[in-house]
Amino acid sequence: MTRLGHGLPLMAASMVGGMILWEMAASGVSGVIFAPPSVVLARLAQDTLSGVLPMALLGSLAHLAVGFLLAVAVALPLGFAIGRSPPVAAMVEPVMNAIYAVPPVAMVPFLIIWFGLFYEARVALVFLMSVFEILVTVTVGARNVDPMLLQVGRSFGANRFRLVTVVMLPASLPFVFTALRVGLVRAINAMITAELFLAAVNLGALMKQSAQRFDMAGLLSLVVLLCLLGLAAQEGLKALESRLLPWHVRPSS
């Protein structure tokens, strides 16, 4: 909270400064290649008011949500299993790291084969891209639960199940939130990749159309929208975390 409170004017200044740099960079460059922020933001406002962007955004968010929730549902228990059991970790981690190394665009042909081109394939890409990210962080969280706290739990007679629910789960919640944040960023990234590289729909279709028409203002307004979406997702989750986990003190400088 303090970070935001004190930093707000600075952040605003930083944003304005960035806009000025962008405006300068775009001046004198053909509109077919690049567009200045003034034009892009005006375009963003216009398309938002006309309802085009909100409708496309809703469509995009719908499958983002499904894919992301599926990833969370799979990655949380699996992450705990990997984090708490060295044999499971040793079995899963090499395979996990291997798949993680492949760029998502290279997976598109396989996604088409397995899931087709529409809803299922988009959900699958969102799932694939975010599940590993969440998994890695949750694994670290589960592994790093203070062993002393587990001992306290055992000392007071908690059984295995209770240890997991009453000690391990709350202890790794900060990591879970971080995992969700990292995962959501990747999910947004995957959402737009899916809409561009599979059958084009929603924001992806708008992006493609703008590109086809060399409408750079339109294209950049979509990129800005995505950036804002990512920023909102991250700040939203941070706010949620400080509400839900008032006990968790982030290390401050």
Add this chain to the structure above:
Amino acid sequence: MKRLGYNLLGIATALALWELAGRWVGANLFAPPTLVLVEFAQLARNGQIFVELAASLRQMLVGFGLACLIGLPAGVAMGRSSLVDALFHPWLSMFVVTSVAALVPLFVLVFGTGFWFRAAIVFVASVWYVMLTVYQGARGIEPRFIDVGRSFSAGRLQAFWTILLPALYPYIVAAMRIGLVHAIRAMVVAEMFIILGYGGMIYRAGYAISTAPLLALLVTLMLVSIAANEVLRVTGRWLAPWYEERTASTGAQRI
């Protein structure tokens, strides 16, 4: 030793499942590992795969090196100064969302398709992750370490070299490892777009009717990525014996 056994068991299970799935759907849709191995043997005999891979990795290393060179100090600065943090954090939060695939067209315009294009793409794909990891580490340094330095009347620069840097070391290694995975992936995406180097090979393999060549290239990529990561991990340990795996892994608390 026991760990290695489990590693192998996990890999064997994955390979067996893949083999079954591959035989079930056929090589055109998902080639089984036995076929991929044959394909790989052919590619390896030809040798071009390694030439391309080496050239691509060299360019990747430049972009990645720049990302570390800039990202590491920038991340530390953000973590230690609330002013720098406030100035850069919103941009960081936004840029980390943008996908490489969306940036490539813009970068082609600015950098062409030569050496610096690939280096630049790799740079922007990895620098945010490098920064964020080190940022987390720098924020988390316990003030008492700094106080120890103060009490021995260390100057700011001295404090940096003797206290901040060693305390940050695990995060630096973690940042480089996380950044490297992103860098290698970005290298491939960029090259798939301009159809050069190893990514170009992957792109061309995508045109083949059988999926075996594509999979052979992807598996090689996986091996390279894992090997590179392992090299960083081992080097990290060798360079700094006090480096602890466990502390470093908290570096995964990234954003």
Add this chain to the structure above:
Amino acid sequence: MLLTRRQALKTGAVAGLLPLVPARAQGARPLKVNQLGFALGIHVPTTAALVDIMPTMGYAPTIQRMDQIRTLTQTLIAGAAEIGETDSITVMSAVEAGADLKIVSLWYMHTSLVFVANADKVREFKDLEKPENVVAVNGKGDITHVMLFGPLLQRGVDVKKVNIVEIGGSGARMQALQSGRVQAVPVHFDQAAELAKRGNFKVLLEPWKEYKAWINEVWACSGAWLKKKENERAVIDLIKAQMIAFRKANADLAWYTENYRKHVTLPTAKDATQESLKPIWEGLSKSIGAWPHTIDMKMEYWNDLVPVYRQAEAIQGKVRPDQIVETSLAKQAAAELGG
């Protein structure tokens, strides 16, 4: 031990940062060209002209390859390349958006793109109206889309009912067709033959039978660049090199085979033989007539295409072909070359 560690750190940091400096030929006129990433049978002569013949005429082309027509076009606008491959539709829409581009030559006459359909599901054009039949094109409003659009309109198919999806990359499109996710895709002529071996896939549409000329990829450059005499000269020489290559390709299967193995980007290209290429070569050279003896840029080709482009909403129609297409350079090249 500590010393070696430090040394390792230092040398490691330096070694990673040495960029490569490409060697350049001396004296030749450099020419920055961009080109599509994939080259198939139809592209062979022009690629050979660029890579092999242009250097003999005193040029040193440096070639950048990328996989999207739009990016190719943008690099031309941005000046990242002097001259390069793109297609008519994209040039027209770029000019409509305010770019300064000229079409100066063809890559080949008539496209070798065909529409291949799953013959079990799609027996005639009308079948495309059925909701379960999905057609994959590269992008709405691009050549692969528009190419289908015209013939469908002519045959009275209700194009609004046709379920069209966009899948970038012909590799992905072929995978989608094979796995039964879509029922019709545009592929190149030689890919179609390959596909036919893999299942009941048949060619649904051959554009060269539908239109007088179906122009696809063209050579384009910026209008400002073309104003310089030396650049105009380079274009004329390029067209001459192309015609030399076209003539060789039409006359000599052995030459074609050699260059096919050299320039085609399919992974199987290296294994091609004269026997295996003969049907493709005959198709391209004779049936399609992809490599005309003389490159003749007739304005009527574009005049015929514009209405179709417009109906497919690929362009708005604000710009006339004669504002974009430069026919004189091909004429000049033909005159200089003779024959």
Add this chain to the structure above:
Amino acid sequence: MAQPKLEISQLTKGFVRGRGDIVPVLENVSFAVADLEFVAIVGPSGCGKSTFLRIVDGLIEPDSGEVRLNGRAVTGPGHGRGMVFQSFDLFPWRTALGNVEFGLEMMGVPRQERRDRAQGWIELVGLTGFEHSYPHQLSGGMQQRVGIARALAIEPEVLLMDEPFGSLDVQTRDLLQDELLAIWQRKRKTVLFVTHSIEEAIYLADRVLIFTPRPARLELVLDVPFARPRTEEIKSSPAFVELRREIWQSLKRGVRI
């Protein structure tokens, strides 16, 4: 003598280090604690006192020997014992009240009842008004009061304290010692108190056991003659000083720097 509350016989424990070398930590420790007796264990740092306490709590299994509580062998952690830890080890996500409730929750005490009981213990340790504070909002001393309340709340038959004041400053430590004595006076318990401070051991305990350095063996047992309730003054009495000297002599033989 009546049946002892806690009976420790022949406890031996070693840890495996590296490639199978076994480092002995505890060797043949035997003694008995009577009901409501306050016993302190003193030994040099790292001698194995904490390991010993964890075996008594049932967190670690001994290699041989056994622990009997009320004549029954201890096989694992249970509600007969409550442990207070050196670094407090409160659950950071629970409030002071929530932490005190923890043991009761594990015992299955209904929510309202455990809340009321925990509240009572919060008052006893003097934390009224801080029930809803999170550990990071409390001072070290306050955190350890919560730790003590948490252990007492389950009404254990034996209270195990593992250098509970070891990470506190001297003033806080002195205050908490007095408070612990006051609480003990009101709620009599059998206590096993591990410390490295000789004065603390004498001041608090009825009996002091001295452990040798690793591997820990029972070196000496001394009765503390002071009457209860005890006050600060005894710390300067000649008997106190003599007792301290005697323990120190015994410890010194094993201490190497």
